[in-house]
Amino acid sequence: MWAEYSKDDDRVRVFYMNSGSGPxxxxxxxxxxxxxxxxxxxxxxxxxxxxxxxxxxFGTIVAAHVTQTLRELYGTEEVDGEDLYGDPRESARVMLxxxxxxxxxxxxxxFRDASGRVWRRTQDGTLVQLSRRETKxxxxxxxxxx
Numbered sequence: 001m002w003a004e005y006s007k008d009d010d011r012v013r014v015f016y017m018n019s020g021s022g023p024x025x026x027x028x029x030x031x032x033x034x035x036x037x038x039x040x041x042x043x044x045x046x047x048x049x050x051x052x053x054x055x056x057x058f059g060t061i062v063a064a065h066v067t068q069t070l071r072e073l074y075g076t077e078e079v080d081g082e083d084l085y086g087d088p089r090e091s092a093r094v095m096l097x098x099x100x101x102x103x104x105x106x107x108x109x110x111f112r113d114a115s116g117r118v119w120r121r122t123q124d125g126t127l128v129q130l131s132r133r134e135t136k137x138x139x140x141x142x143x144x145x146x
């Protein structure tokens with residue numbers, strides 16, 4: 001999974017892609033903004049995909065976390081203020097910090113493949129197979145009913 005920010009429509013989107021030949025199960029993870037947990041997630045099964053698929057809802061959660069972080073840094077008035085005509089406005093430093101935070105969105109996740117092996121996709125995108133000791137209690141060992 002990964003996140004992308006579009007300046008054109010000021011949206012964060014979270015995507016996944018399973019390029020393997022079989023489904024993955026018991027998907028769990030965390031999304032981070034600047035190293036802070038913005039959301040956690042649990043998904044049952046993702047089948048194979050040939051193109052990226054958007055995870056609906058996560059982008060809205062990430063955007064809300066970014067806005068809350070900005071309010072804590074700069075205050076509500078500077079983040080949510082209005083200009084003389086009542087239109088929303090942000091100061092230049094808030095806009096720059098928002099872009100910086102969008103560049104610092106990462107996701108860490110674990111899942112089980114069809115043969116029972118447990119994997120972790122780290123925040124930097126590395127895929128690592130976990131040992132039995134590392135997975136104890138991490139994921140349910142049974143397959144969900146499809």
